Amino acid sequence: MLYEKAPAKINLTLDVLHKRPDGFHEVEMIMTTVDLADRVWLRPSNDGHINIKVSERFVPNDRKNLAYQAADLLRRKYGIRDGVEIMLDKKIPVAAGLAGGSSDAAATLRGLNRLWKLQLSADELADIGSQIGSDVSFCVHGGTALATGRGEKIEHLPAPPNCWVILAKPSISVSTADIYRNLDVNSIKHPDTAGMLEALQTGDYGKMCASLGNVLEPVTMKLHPQVVVLKEKMEQFGADAVLMSGSGPTVFGFVRQEARVSRVYNGLKGFCKEVHAVRMTGERFLLD
Numbered sequence: 001m002l003y004e005k006a007p008a009k010i011n012l013t014l015d016v017l018h019k020r021p022d023g024f025h026e027v028e029m030i031m032t033t034v035d036l037a038d039r040v041w042l043r044p045s046n047d048g049h050i051n052i053k054v055s056e057r058f059v060p061n062d063r064k065n066l067a068y069q070a071a072d073l074l075r076r077k078y079g080i081r082d083g084v085e086i087m088l089d090k091k092i093p094v095a096a097g098l099a100g101g102s103s104d105a106a107a108t109l110r111g112l113n114r115l116w117k118l119q120l121s122a123d124e125l126a127d128i129g130s131q132i133g134s135d136v137s138f139c140v141h142g143g144t145a146l147a148t149g150r151g152e153k154i155e156h157l158p159a160p161p162n163c164w165v166i167l168a169k170p171s172i173s174v175s176t177a178d179i180y181r182n183l184d185v186n187s188i189k190h191p192d193t194a195g196m197l198e199a200l201q202t203g204d205y206g207k208m209c210a211s212l213g214n215v216l217e218p219v220t221m222k223l224h225p226q227v228v229v230l231k232e233k234m235e236q237f238g239a240d241a242v243l244m245s246g247s248g249p250t251v252f253g254f255v256r257q258e259a260r261v262s263r264v265y266n267g268l269k270g271f272c273k274e275v276h277a278v279r280m281t282g283e284r285f286l287l288d
């Protein structure tokens with residue numbers, strides 16, 4: 001049995017440049033992994049099938065699961081006949097803007113690369129992953145990166161300055177496709193991507209806080225006012241800066257002072273079932 005960690009991501013910035021002829025949006029976003037992770041186990045089986053077992057009742061255990069799609073893609077591409085059992089222990093909130101499914105798919109790609117001795121590089125796996133979803137390429141590499149194109153073009157960046165990240169997910173589900181559909185590309189207020197890049201290069205915490213921005217945030221907030229309330233609460237409880245991740249609805253807040261972490265965490269617990277205090281790991285997966 002083989003184990004892979006599948007960490008969640010947050011978006012420090014998310015900008016949309018334009019809508020493409022293929023219906024997707026050309027994005028420019030800075031993402032980083034946090035130490036909240038699903039756990040993925042892979043066990044070879046000789047029935048020639050891909051079997052998924054998931055700890056979470058609402059997550060599909062058939063070909064709709066992104067980990068299934070990752071295994072299926074590799075099997076077809078490399079003519080593999082072996083079966084595999086994939087066990088997913090979900091810790092990342094589902095449909096949250098934290099790339100849970102994408103990270104499971106990425107971990108499956110990394111794990112099967114080892115199990116089936118395919119000797120593919122991280123870039124090759126990321127390329128295969130982009131066929132599953134826009135966030136899978138980033139999740140194959142992890143760490144901190146600028147993602148462009150549909151999200152599949154990755155440039156590695158230095159890890160963010162050290163701080164706590166409080167994640168809070170309201171109990172609503174958000175469809176990424178719906179949020180992009182409701183975005184008016186002509187009235188976008190673009191985030192300061194250059195400022196965020198500089199903050200990462202220089203390790204400037206204040207500048208990182210000031211440069212957070214996500215063009216999908218107002219779209220999700222309009223459809224789900226709970227996200228506005230949650231962001232305000234997090235600010236009131238003392239987070240240094242707050243933003244929605246991806247298409248939402250998870251909101252994250254940075255807290256540098258150790259003493260404030262429990263105040264923000266406990267305060268939010270009163271409003272929200274799913275609250276986590278995590279760190280940005282900056283941990284990149286290097287394949288051998």
Ligand SMILES: C[C@](O)(CO)[C@H](O)COP(=O)(O)OP(=O)(O)OC[C@H]1O[C@@H](n2ccc(N)nc2=O)[C@H](O)[C@@H]1O
Binds near residue numbers: 011102133150177180
């Ligand atoms: C919001 C983010 O999570 C930010 O990291 C990503 O942009 C979305 O990544 P994802 O969930 O992996 O998205 P996909 O599964 O590829 O696409 C879901 C849907 O979102 C829309 N979509 C996604 C990515 C993109 N660059 N433009 C889009 O318009 C499309 O309607 C697509 O059908």
Ligand SMILES: Nc1ncnc2c1ncn2[C@@H]1O[C@H](COP(=O)(O)OP(=O)(O)OP(=O)(O)O)[C@@H](O)[C@H]1O
Binds near residue numbers: 099
């Ligand atoms: N392994 C998986 N884990 C969770 N959800 C999955 C998985 N595979 C498929 N899904 C489906 O994908 C949907 C979105 O789940 P996911 O947790 O990946 O969303 P997300 O965090 O918003 O992703 P992203 O940030 O990439 O948009 C779920 O409602 C579920 O039906």
